[in-house]
Amino acid sequence: MKPYYWESQHGNFGDDLNLWLWDFLLPGFREIHPETLLVGVGTVLNRALLPEGTHKLVIGSGFGYGTLPDMSDRQEWDIRSVRGPLTAAKVGVAPELGVIDPAVMVADLPEFQDLGKIYKRSFVPHWESAIAGLWPAICDVVGLNYIDPRGEAKDVIRKIAQSELIVAESMHGAILADAFRVPWTAVSTSNSINSFKWNDWAQTLGVTYKPRRVPVSTRAEAVIKGSRFWGMDFEPKEPPPEDPNRRNIDGDVVVAERAPRHSSLRGAAKRVLAAPSALALWHASRATPQLSKDSALAERKERFQVVLEGIRRDYF
Template sequence: MKPYYWESQHGNFGDDLNLWLWDFLLPGFRDVHPETLLVGVGTVLNRVLLPEDGKKLVIGSGFGYGSLPDMSNADDWDIRSVRGPLTAGKVGIAEEFGVIDPAVMVADMPEFQGLGKVHRRSFVPHWESASAGVWPAVCDVVGLNYIDPRGEAKDVIRQIAHSELIVAESMHGAILADAFRVPWIAVTTSESINSFKWNDWAQTLGVSYRPRHVPVSTRAEARMKGARFWGREFDARDPQPEDPNQRAIDGETLVAIREPRQTSLRTAAKQLLAAPSAFALWQASRAEPQLSRDTALNSRKQRFLEVIEGVRRDYL
């Protein structure tokens, strides 16, 4: 069996953790059923992302972008659980199949136990914001630890666990924070952030998605997202492609990605232009955080382990 994950061209820890999480949850799964694709963590129930042929075993995946694949053939699709009730409704299965995002199980792995607190407050942007914005500089201004979601997945997760509070534009930043019992605050920089997938997960734990708005930090970020920057409106590409890797990234953004070094004068200028972002992010970091109830999280994790036990019985 082979795990599927969506591979961002720039890196995204919430998808990359598929490379090792399933070895913890289903030891030996790689050695059986070579014809089966394990479709796990991520918003990947998308006709463009998944192959049409071959059997797919779905454990905790979500819908949120593009259109669903044709999942009518039971010989090709074994759906054991999905991320939440909204995905279950889209797929046309009972709400009880919307168990939880499997990423919460990372907190049970031995290597992530006993992690002490190092950072008082941390910010985890969406990977698109990290690619086009100047969020490390913004975080320096307002005293937040910056966590790059494009970093090595285990390092990103440890930084989340090491934090006393997480400000998250990245959904998996909030999911992992909640799993490690770290209070979190949701923010959003534009309408390009997918609220469907956030609400899908939130409803499984009885929390709510009420993101605080933080302006984009650069013109390149505004162009990428179709947002406003210093009074100027930028048009988003419409419609957006179903594969997130095909989203338009303009030349200015590519320069920022490929040439991260900046002169001190240019850095100072960008920090000045990002002042509204800094103020809003500072305000957000002082807002009332959320955290699901221990009983809600433990109940969902137990239901997910029952799903895993069924997969183990039938496949291993």
């Protein structure tokens, strides 16, 4: 089998963990059934992403973007589980197959056991926010450890586990925090954050997705998200081709990182402009966090293990 995952050119730990998680959950899967594509962690049940005519084994994937593929052909699709009940309803399978996001199983890997706490509070933004925002500087101001979701997946996950509290705009930031029993608070910087996929996962564990609103931190971030920055509206549009620091990813304009060219005075001015973002993030980090019940998480993980046992029986 070959694992499928959505590969961001910038990196995104919630997708990149597919590169090694399945070797732990299904040892030896790469050596069997070369005709089968293992479709695992991620919001990837999308007609534009998955190839037609290839046998696909779906284990915990979610819907949330684009158009759902026609998954009625059971010769092509072996759906063992999906992320949650909302995806199950969309796909048209029994709600019992909406088990859990497989990323929760990362907490069982030996290398992530007995990690001590290093960070009191950490912030994990969405990858789009990380590209164009001032979040590392804002975290410095408000006393949060900044975790870049574009970093090497195991390093990102380790920092989540080593935190006492997580403020998460990244859904997998919250999923991994909950899996490691780290209380978390959800935030959102724009309407572009996909609430369907959040609620899909949240309903499996009995938690709620009611993100606290945090304003975007820069004009570039507002452009990406079609959001407001100091009262001005920006609609995403194709940038001039001569600008080498912009890219178009899945229809959204993304401003690539570049070497800083501003003076310390200009940098200070940008931090002042980002003051509303800092204040909102500070309040979010002091809000009452949530965490699923131990029993709810354990029950879902047990159900997922049953799914894995069925796959081992039928494929190995």
